[in-house]
Amino acid sequence: MRPLTEQEQFWQGEFGDEYVSRNQGDDWVASNIAFFSEVLRSCSNVSSILELGTNRGLNLHALHTLLPDADLHGVELNSQACDIANQLGYAQVWxxxxxxxPITHQTDLSFTKGVLIHLAPELLEKAYAQLYRASRRYILIAEYYNPSPVEVRYRGNDGKLFKRDFAGEMLDLYPDLKLKKYGFIYRRDPVFPQDDICWFLMEKHAG
Structure with missing residues (x-):
């Protein structure tokens, strides 16, 4: 069995449990509905979605509101968060x-939101490969952006948060991916804030 990285152990343990408790509420869901409404305007025929790094399911909650018939799947490391997400009743969370x-089938959209920033940088290409293989058509990355890799101290912890051009790296790795849309959501947005998230929607193109 593969040993977990330092970052994975961090999120699997007490800090991850505290994150689950801290990030919840109707305001989060409302902001996520607004966010995914914007993203999905640039998509067509999305009937299945996979989220890598689901946490308690706030993103899947919003997506179910917008696409109630969509087949929703998630992946979550923290057991407490995974249990809460599965209790939603409309998503299958591994x-x-x-x-x-284990990717057994592709979905129309695969995505991460605030997850790649917390991964060990040397494993990012493997994360990109999972996103790529899981998607039939669209890939969404919603993370902190920086044109060059930089580490940021995270709630008093080192080695737990990194900013970089995640989407650009995926576009370089997979030539059939094309950037379809991108945007930024400010943490001081007066109606539907997000935590300074930069998002990039990519689409697979044959040939």
């Missing part, structure tokens, strides 16, 4: 590391 998730 417990474990996104690096170990």
């Amino acid at each position: 417990q474990g590391s996104l690096f170990d998730y």
